Structures are given as structure tokens and as C-alpha cells.
Amino acid sequence: MSKVYFTDLRTTPNRNLLDKVVDLMNRSKIDVKIRKHDLVAVKLHFGEAGNTTYVRPVFLRSIVKRLKEAGGKPFLTDTNTLYTGSRSDTVNHLATAIQNGFDYSCVECPLIIADGLRGMSGARVAIDGEVLREVHIAKEIADADALVVVTHFKAHELSGFGGALKNIGMGCATREGKLVQHSTVAPKVNPENCKGCKLCKGYCPSGAIWVESKKASIDGKKCIGCGECILICPSHAIEIQWNEHPDIFQKKMMEYAAGALQNKTKKSLFINFVVQVSPACDCYPHSDSPIVRDIGILASADPVSIDQASCDMVNNEVSLPGCAIKDISAPGADKWRALYPRIDWSVQLAHAEKLGLGTRKYTLQKI
Numbered sequence: 001m002s003k004v005y006f007t008d009l010r011t012t013p014n015r016n017l018l019d020k021v022v023d024l025m026n027r028s029k030i031d032v033k034i035r036k037h038d039l040v041a042v043k044l045h046f047g048e049a050g051n052t053t054y055v056r057p058v059f060l061r062s063i064v065k066r067l068k069e070a071g072g073k074p075f076l077t078d079t080n081t082l083y084t085g086s087r088s089d090t091v092n093h094l095a096t097a098i099q100n101g102f103d104y105s106c107v108e109c110p111l112i113i114a115d116g117l118r119g120m121s122g123a124r125v126a127i128d129g130e131v132l133r134e135v136h137i138a139k140e141i142a143d144a145d146a147l148v149v150v151t152h153f154k155a156h157e158l159s160g161f162g163g164a165l166k167n168i169g170m171g172c173a174t175r176e177g178k179l180v181q182h183s184t185v186a187p188k189v190n191p192e193n194c195k196g197c198k199l200c201k202g203y204c205p206s207g208a209i210w211v212e213s214k215k216a217s218i219d220g221k222k223c224i225g226c227g228e229c230i231l232i233c234p235s236h237a238i239e240i241q242w243n244e245h246p247d248i249f250q251k252k253m254m255e256y257a258a259g260a261l262q263n264k265t266k267k268s269l270f271i272n273f274v275v276q277v278s279p280a281c282d283c284y285p286h287s288d289s290p291i292v293r294d295i296g297i298l299a300s301a302d303p304v305s306i307d308q309a310s311c312d313m314v315n316n317e318v319s320l321p322g323c324a325i326k327d328i329s330a331p332g333a334d335k336w337r338a339l340y341p342r343i344d345w346s347v348q349l350a351h352a353e354k355l356g357l358g359t360r361k362y363t364l365q366k367i
């Protein structure tokens, strides 16, 4: 069994929530994990422009301060998105992060987008997965000495819930890695939007794109799935084919998590904020109302245990009136299935356990 530390949201003038987060780090033995001068990647989601449920920057300042006290050199990090949005390249991503409050004056450490200007900078990591033999992990995360994963825990339309495991598995992958997880086939061109400008053809590293009669086409046999053309097209004419089955999608995601954690044994910590548990990902430019009351903050060295505990805590609540769950769902009812009936969210936990990332059995220690 793994230990999961938990604090509720009750506070006093002598012990506010920022103090409680530091207490969680202390109980998780952060000083043992971080050595002097360690470069510590603090992986989070900066929030899409318009999203309001990402973890607040002031919490990151407390986490950063504690990591510096432990001797580390922390930086806040995330990777560019596969789809076009406000975080699909490093310039826009940093601008969005700063607009969402993650500037140096608040968090007191640098922001580094881990997979380069256009999401292409990665390290190939060999893994012994059920589906994959190799994963493509964002370079700056792969190169970091330690990893602290700060997650806004929420529901997710492709995996039932999105917690620490998803934050690592999808969130530490390069664009190529994200495309591999989402799709088994090459992107396709929507001819209605294509203007025949040939920009994609010039960028394609495998010569898979040709343009005829002012319309681009992609040869699926030549495509290596780098995802570059999706971002580069100024007309948004190249589309991802979101065709992967939810079970295989989750398994691939966990195999990516295994790759990201491979060189971080005993050098990682996971902190889940189970507050404003929204019905979908923070990648949307909006945040819908929470499905349950705000529960608290968890920390653990085990990403499987912390996600299992967070899932259980949400499921043990009654769903809130007026939220995306249509009928009031009682304590004990499966909130993730109520939102996404065709997705078996337990697949990611079971597969992560099978890969040796942790255990679904945990003891909860309230601090």
C-alpha cells in the first residue's frame, strides 16, 4: 500500500492553504527527493486562455519556495498542445501562461516550455509496454533531475478523469507523442479549408504531403506522425483523426507516463488539487461548473495511488445541482461514468499498476 497525504480546505489564521500545501510536501519527504542543485521540473497545466480552473499561481509560488529551500532549482513547465489553440507553440503558450498569472513576479521561478518552439523537441525513451516500445518525451522534462507534478483533478472526455497520470502521460509527450496516443492514422486534409499554399509540404519531414490542383493530400504510408503539419497550416485545414479506442488511448497514455518517469525513480512527487472538479479538460477555453463540492489537496510519491484516492473521494460525494451530471448522483455513484458512460476510466489505473508505476491500494493520512 502507498501513503497518500490529504488535507481538507478548512483553515485558520495560523494555518492557511498555502501552509497546508507545504505541510503535504514535508510529510511526503521532499527533502529526501531533492538534492542540492537538482533541476526540478514542476509539471502543471497553465490553463487555456479563458479557462479558470487551473491551479492558482499562488500555490505554485509556495511549492517553488519549498523546492528552493530543499536545494533544488525549480522551473514551471508544460508541453505544447496537439490541436491549434492558445498553447500550441511556445510563444503563445508562454503568453497564455503569463496572462493566466504565472509570471516570475508571482511564482518566482522561470517558465520553460519543455518540448521546444513547436513541440518537436523530445527524447526517445525505450519502454516495455503492451502497446508501445518507445515513447517521445519532452526534452526538458526528460533532462530534469526531479519532477513535481501539480494537477487540477477533473473529469475528462477521453479518459473519464484527468489526474496526475494523465498530466504526466499526455502532458510530458511531444506533439508526435500526443498524436500517437490519440490516433492510429495520419492526419487528413479538409479540402474545403485548404488554400493550396504548400506550406505544409515544405515542413513535412517525410515527404508525405503533395499539392495538386491547389489542394494538399497526405500519404498515410509515408507519414511518420510528427504532427507538424497540423500546427503549421495557416488555414487550419489539417485535422487529427481522433480514432483511437478509449481503452487503448488510456494504455498508451500510461506507457507514456512510464517513459516520463523512467529516470525519476524516487525523484518525483505528485500533488492533486481536488477542487473545482470540472466536467472536462482545462484545455478548453472555458470551465463548466464543478460536479462535486471542493474536497481538498492530496500528495503522494505514488501517481497511481493518488489518482485512485482522488477518484474515490469524488465518487464518495453527492453531485452538485445544476452541474453537467444531469440527475443528482448519490455518494458512491460513479461520477465519471455519469458524465462519460462509454469510457471505462479504471483502465488507466489498472494499466499504470501493471506497468509498475504504483499501486491502486493506498492508505489515506489526513494532516
Ligand code: SF4
Pocket (backbone or CB within 6 Å): 189, 193, 194, 195, 196, 197, 198, 199, 200, 201, 211, 215, 216, 232, 233, 234, 235, 236, 237, 238
Ligand atoms: S498548409 Fe494548409 S492551406 Fe496550405 S497547402 Fe497545406 S493544407 Fe493547404
Ligand code: SF4
Pocket (backbone or CB within 6 Å): 186, 187, 203, 204, 205, 206, 207, 208, 209, 218, 222, 223, 224, 225, 226, 227, 228, 229, 230
Ligand atoms: S504528421 Fe508529420 S509526417 Fe505526417 S504528414 Fe504531417 S508533417 Fe508529414
